[in-house]
Amino acid sequence: MGLRLIFIFTNIVTSVIIWHFGISCTWAVNKKDEDLNRFPPNPLEVNIPDPLLVNLDLNNLTQAERQKLNLALDELHQEALTILQNGDSQGAFEVWNRELRLRRVLGILPEMEALGKVGEIARNENKREQVQYITKRLQSIQKQIFKERSSDLKLWRSLGNTYQKIRNPQLALTAYDQVLMNVQKQQDVMAEMEILETMGELHLSWFDYVEGAKVYQKMLNLATNRGDKIRRLKYLQELAYIYDQGKQPQGAIEILNQLIDVYTSEGNLTQIPVLKLAIASNYEKLAEKDPNLLQEAFSNYQQAYKTAWELEQYTRAGEGLQKLIALYSSQKQVDAALETSKILIETVTLANDFYGLMMAYKEMGNLYLEQEKYSQAMKAFSEGLVIAKQLKHRENYFQQKIDQIKLNNN
Numbered sequence: 249m250g251l252r253l254i255f256i257f258t259n260i261v262t263s264v265i266i267w268h269f270g271i272s273c274t275w276a277v278n279k280k281d282e283d284l285n286r287f288p289p290n291p292l293e294v295n296i297p298d299p300l301l302v303n304l305d306l307n308n309l310t311q312a313e314r315q316k317l318n319l320a321l322d323e324l325h326q327e328a329l330t331i332l333q334n335g336d337s338q339g340a341f342e343v344w345n346r347e348l349r350l351r352r353v354l355g356i357l358p359e360m361e362a363l364g365k366v367g368e369i370a371r372n373e374n375k376r377e378q379v380q381y382i383t384k385r386l387q388s389i390q391k392q393i394f395k396e397r398s399s400d401l402k403l404w405r406s407l408g409n410t411y412q413k414i415r416n417p418q419l420a421l422t423a424y425d426q427v428l429m430n431v432q433k434q435q436d437v438m439a440e441m442e443i444l445e446t447m448g449e450l451h452l453s454w455f456d457y458v459e460g461a462k463v464y465q466k467m468l469n470l471a472t473n474r475g476d477k478i479r480r481l482k483y484l485q486e487l488a489y490i491y492d493q494g495k496q497p498q499g500a501i502e503i504l505n506q507l508i509d510v511y512t513s514e515g516n517l518t519q520i521p522v523l524k525l526a527i528a529s530n531y532e533k534l535a536e537k538d539p540n541l542l543q544e545a546f547s548n549y550q551q552a553y554k555t556a557w558e559l560e561q562y563t564r565a566g567e568g569l570q571k572l573i574a575l576y577s578s579q580k581q582v583d584a585a586l587e588t589s590k591i592l593i594e595t596v597t598l599a600n601d602f603y604g605l606m607m608a609y610k611e612m613g614n615l616y617l618e619q620e621k622y623s624q625a626m627k628a629f630s631e632g633l634v635i636a637k638q639l640k641h642r643e644n645y646f647q648q649k650i651d652q653i654k655l656n657n658n
Contacts, residue, residue: 291345292385298350306353314354321347321354325365332369341370341378348385356389356403360410367414379414386410390423399430401439408446417454421447441470441479448486457494464490481510488526497530504530517555521564524552528571546575562599569595573611586615606635606642613649626653 300320304313324347332340344366351359363382370378386407393403408423424447431439444467451460464487471479484507491500504527511519528548535542553568569592576585589612596604609632616625633646 290381290384292348292381293388294349296346296349298346300350301353309353317350318354318358321350321362324350325362332373337373337375341366341375344369345381348382356393357406360386360389360406364410364413367410371414382414383416383419386414386419390419394426399433401427401430404430412450417450417456420450424450437470437474441467444470452490455493457490457496461487461490461494461496461499477510481507484510492526495533497533500530501527501534518559518561521552521556521559521561521568524548524555525564525568525571528552528568532575542575542579546572549575557595562595563601563604566592566596566599566601566604570611577615582615582618586612586619589615602635602639603641606632606639609635610642610646617653622653622657626650629653 300317304317309317324343328340328343328347331343348359348362348366351362363386367379367382370382390407393400393407398404404423404426408420408427411417411420411423424443427443428440428447431443444463448460448463448467451457451463464483468480468483468487471483484503487503488500488507491497491503504523508520508523511517511523525548528545531541531545531548535545549568549572553565553572556562556565556568569588573585573588573592576582576588589608592608593605593612596608609628613625613628613632616622616628629646629649633643633650636643636646
């Protein structure tokens with residue numbers, strides 16, 4: 249009886265194992281099919297016999313055969329464009345994929361040029377899968393030429409340019425890195441600056457200001473070492489913009505000071521006030537973490553105002569004064585702010601800036617209110633109201649301020 253029970257139990261266990269194994273095998277097959285459906289083979293990498301290649305020795309194509317094949321592939325490209333215009337995008341890319349497979353026969357450069365054209369179309373048509381196919385093919389080409397240790401600059405440049413067309417800056421930069429490395433080996437400084445400029449613009453086009461700044465700093469160093477004043481000025485201006493956009497105040501200050509040195513040495517002082525204003529603004533940002541730097545902000549705003557006044561740039565001088573008033577006010581230095589506002593009124597009057605004059609009286613009135621000097625505040629707001637009526641702007645604001653002072657002092 250015991251043996252019989254053991255036999256029955258053994259059969260049950262065996263059946264369960266066989267059933268489970270069968271399920272596992274079925275699941276594995278289904279999973280494999282599912283993976284194939286999810287990740288179909290790259291149509292650009294598969295080998296499919298093509299009637300255009302019949303009777304051709306692909307390793308020894310004559311010039312006439314190459315021209316004939318190239319013409320046929322151009323016709324395929326136009327056929328795909330027509331199909332796309334007729335609304336059949338799937339059919340169009342099937343034709344393009346055939347073209348791209350055949351372009352390989354003509355060499356890497358013709359293939360990459362075609363990959364770039366079709367990739368750009370795929371990107372514009374939002375065909376992500378097609379872009380992935382092209383990206384993978386380009387990566388295969390990149391592995392191949394890297395393995396061959398190719399120093400063909402035309403090849404690497406073409407690869408970088410093609411990656412750009414499919415909007416893949418990271419991969420484009422890996423290709424341009426190879427170009428940069430080779431031109432540096434050749435000690436071709438002009439070519440080095442050219443490729444760095446391409447890389448810098450690529451970083452900026454994707455708003456990567458940190459890496460962009462690093463590249464432009466290299467260009468600045470090269471231009472400085474060569475004594476190339478035109479390029480040096482250009483790169484300094486670019487870096488000032490990059491540091492500003494990238495919110496890197498310390499870097500911006502260093503570059504802006506270099507720009508001031510350049511303009512001063514050239515006797516071109518007209519740019520100094522705006523540069524001083526920018527330096528002061530950056531010191532204000534740094535002072536948020538290090539209050540000791542606030543004095544640098546004051547100093548540069550004052551220099552901006554003085555230089556602009558000497559150059560009779562009264563509007564720019566007014567900007568410096570407005571910044572100083574705001575800074576004095578933030579530090580509760582109301583007397584200094586009031587004295588500065590008086591100079592501002594004189595400055596904007598010389599600039600014939602009626603709006604600026606109106607706003608200067610507004611600021612002065614509020615500063616007097618803060619000191620509870622109501623008669624002076626009333627006078628400032630009254631002057632502001634006269635200009636507001638002329639401009640037909642903010643009349644109610646000044647009238648309300650005047651009415652409020654009258655009400656509080658009755």
